[in-house]
Amino acid sequence: DAKTTQPPSMDCAEGRAANLPCNHSTISGNEYVYWYRQIHSQGPQYIIHGLKNNETNEMASLIITEDRKSSTLILPHATLRDTAVYYCIVRVSNDYKLSFGAGTTVTVRA
């Protein structure tokens, strides 16, 4: 699997958009980009995923660069409840082994 690089931490203001970067420069053509988050003491929660097109759902938007070497997760209007660790993962469909790195600790401040 391609490895990912994320900043260890970032702050954002409540009500503003939070843009979380992820670098996956060794991603291959059949690897998807997934984002999960983990709120303190809870199990991780799926947010969004994509292959090469930008994606949006009720939680967030995922922007993938044209060369697919990086992506950005956008939380359009961050709230205090969005404070969590965010994980960016790349994986091949049908690959059973999915592992999480250290992620980005996002703190939303009032």
Next chain:
Amino acid sequence: DAGITQSPRHKVTETGTPVTLRCHQTENHRYMYWYRQDPGHGLRLIHYSYGVKDTDKGEVSDGYSVSRSKTEDFLLTLESATSSQTSVYFCAISERSATNEKLFFGSGTQLSVL
């Protein structure tokens, strides 16, 4: 939550004793996983299952065994617990399609080995 129950939620045990953690799902998903989470290491895959009686090792499988005799239950066993196995253990299940695999996680089991 996606119908996943982990038990127990908390356990304290002594070094050398056997421990079994249970993951129960009501979603009838084929794939189940056990992860451990430790400070500085994120989540690491211990074992996974792709069907009844079909299991395989993850990246940190030493000292752990698993069993899956029914679709709904995936058991993780520490045959002889060690202090290095003190951790938070998460079970996950997945639904799959040709282009999508979302993992759904349980609430975790906090295990302390003294």
